[in-house]
Amino acid sequence: MQASLFTTVFLPLALAVIMLGLGLSLTKDDFKRVLVYPRAVFVGLLAQMVLLPAVAYGLAKALELPPELAVGLMLLAASPGGATANLFSHLAHGDVALNITLTATNSLFSLFTLPLYIQWSLHAFLGEEKAIPLQSSKVVSVVLIILIPVLIGMAIRKKNAALATRLDKPVRIISALFLFSIIGATIVNEGDNLWTMFRVAGVAALVFNLASMTVGYVLPRVFQVPDRQAVAIGMEIGIHNGTLAITIASTLLGNPKMAIAPAIYSLIMFVTATLFGLWAAKRIAKSPDAPETVA
Helix, strand or coil: CHHHHHHHHHHHHHHHHHHHHHCCCCHHHHHHHHHCCCHHHHHHHHHHHHHHHHHHHHHHHHHHCCCCHHHHHHHHHHEECCCHHHHHHHHHCCCHHHHHHHHHHHHHHHHHHHHHHHHHHHHHHHHHCHHHHCCHHHHHHHHHHHHHHHHHHHHHHHHHHHHHHHHHHHHHHHHHHHHHHHHHHHHHCCHHHHHHHHHHHHHHHHHHHHHHHHHHHHHHHHHHCCCCHHHHHHHHHCCCHHHHHHHHHHHCCCCCCHHHHHHHHHHHHHHHHHHHHHHHHHHHCCCCCCCCCCC
16 A cells, blocks of 8 residues: 555545544533533543643653654644543443543544644654644644544434444444554554564553553542542543544654554553453442443
């Protein structure tokens, strides 16, 4: 596959399908539910939008990551949680309704925060003279790729909930296939430097993943958020939208090296989320908080 075809057609299409799948699971009530879980939503957004970028920045500096890999890690940190978090939260007996609300709210906020974090990261790690100024047209195009499929998915769900339910599973399967295809293509494109980058970015991706899930679970407990909701936040914080980060790195920034950390993270997070889910499920089974709210 030619790089131009990959970045101009396949990546945007993959992201659109994944965001369509997210929209199929959302309703207006998911945004209104912020009023039902004010403390949990506040803690989740605080961790996702403020603490994680700070952790990623500190980690990049501590590990002395090459500039492109550091920007990729920051891009991942600034990306919202992935829709897969809902599935893992369900398996771990977390509060899935809270997951959906956090995904919806964070995805909305990220339309404004992502460009800011991207520009800041480029200046912080590449320097003023090497930073790539973000063209407004490119920012708008990425926002539209995110927003329009979500709105279409929500419209389908509102008009025909049964159809949305039928489409949900195949869209999730297609999304997963797209994700692994994107990761594979990203790795192939950087094949010559793969081992070096994996050795450097792999450690950063693993540490950041573990830190994300730890912050996502521990911080809510500090704020006395119930265990089920803490598990949901942990999954939401630990499972990022890697496809979004890879797409922005390859299309908006035009630098496949910046996609390496998100690609590695996207593989690691399924393993760590499974282990975290098994631990959480046993913990909640022994001491349940309350019946899970159904979205």
